[in-house]
Amino acid sequence: MTYQFKETLLYVENLSVAYDDTVIIKDISLTEKDVVRTAKENTGQIIAFVGRSGRGKSTFFKALTGLVQPNTGKILIKDFASQEANAAKPVKEGDIGFVDQKYTLFRHKTVYQTLKFALRKTTISETEKEAKIKEYTNKWGLDKCIDKYPNELSGGQRQRTAIIEQLFSSDKFIVMDEPFSGLDVGNIEEVKKSFDLLSDMSEFNTVLFSTHDIELAIELAQVIYVIGYPTINGEKKNYGTIVAKYDLREMELAWKDHCEDHIKLYKEITHQMMIS
């Protein structure tokens, strides 16, 4: 399937985070662009981050979402409010949505109240807000539980609510920290469906997620980054950085049924993870 790279959506340059004197991540740089496919109206960007535990994936995500201040480097995202093409802005708290492993929501708000709260800073009218909530809850299968509290929702419903909430509040970017962790087969399928929904809704929707499941990363993502400890001049460092990048679009493995090349890629990524 043919595709084209358009404008830059996310730009990270030399990002480093340290807690006191301990460097957690260092020199992380990446660029993600809007991808347009000829045969599809909307194709969102799905980017996976894999790596062994303790390599700094969560810290990277927290820096990306503005929850942790980086010590060096910069993070820029496309400024959707600007009329100028290629306009970018530095990331602030709340610009990039963040869905954690537990799908945290306000425990005292129903699904409706949660989504209404997420829309409070948008400029659209009350009627438009109501319509938007209705549209999304219908599309995402939450219309039956609009008056339920988080403790009354199933894992899948909770996760979908968390995604829509972040989508309403942020600028089309969503970071998901290990969304498949501890889920059963049924729930994993639900999360996969959410990824498809997000991808189909807008070409600018960009999902960045971390996982330990390399097979799932290959199945869902268009780009896979391996975060690990780098080896520089024969010496293994003890901070996390991007040690490998696999662009499945360039490798002609994206949007394709599972084949022999996917298995080869699986082995290659596993090797990269093991040596870093």
Add this chain to the structure above:
Amino acid sequence: MILLGWVALLLLFWFVGTSSVKHLFPSPQQVLQGFGDLYNEGLVVHIFNSLQLCFLSIFMAVVISMLFAYTWPIPLLKPVSEFVTKFRFLPFTGLSFYITLVVHEARNMQIWIMVIFLTTFLTTSLIAIIKDIPQEEFDHAKTLKCSRFEILWQVIILGRIDYVIDVIRQNLAITWMMLVTVESIVVASGGLGFLIKNSDKFMNHGRIIALQIIILLIGLTLDWAINFLRKAVFRYSKI
């Protein structure tokens, strides 16, 4: 069913154990007599007095404790709130002397002794609740572009309001115990503590046990009512 069996066994033990001429514990007849005497002496008015003192002091203590607890996350005010929690180790019989120097009216004195000591316990419990809020909840609010005030309001205050109710319920036993003690120290305003002190003076054991039963039953009823209220009002509350 098991509980009823134990209650029946306890009652049987009480009846049999106090059926002889000499007995340490008052017999059911003596306790029943105690109930009758207390009723004739205005038991209902005394219960009302005690409940009024209980509710008034809890209300005031909760408001003050919430102020201390909700300002605890502010670095400048943190030492003040933590200092208040340490006061729960002070014996209030000594401190009540100084309160009598400032407050002269008996009822006000009772209220202020209760409020001061309840505040220390409630502040301790409320700070523990805030400390237990997971970092994810604060991060979640930040990702929704919440201001610092919105985080305080949504995560700490609204997000934990049902816990405040539960803290009141948990501290009710302390409140009820202190209330009877305070009423027996400052006797001028009546109340259940006053009745106990009076009965104690004349070694009227039947009355003392009758009063203990009343205090226990009122305490259990309040505990049940608060728990019921929490579950009814806050559907999301699963403490």
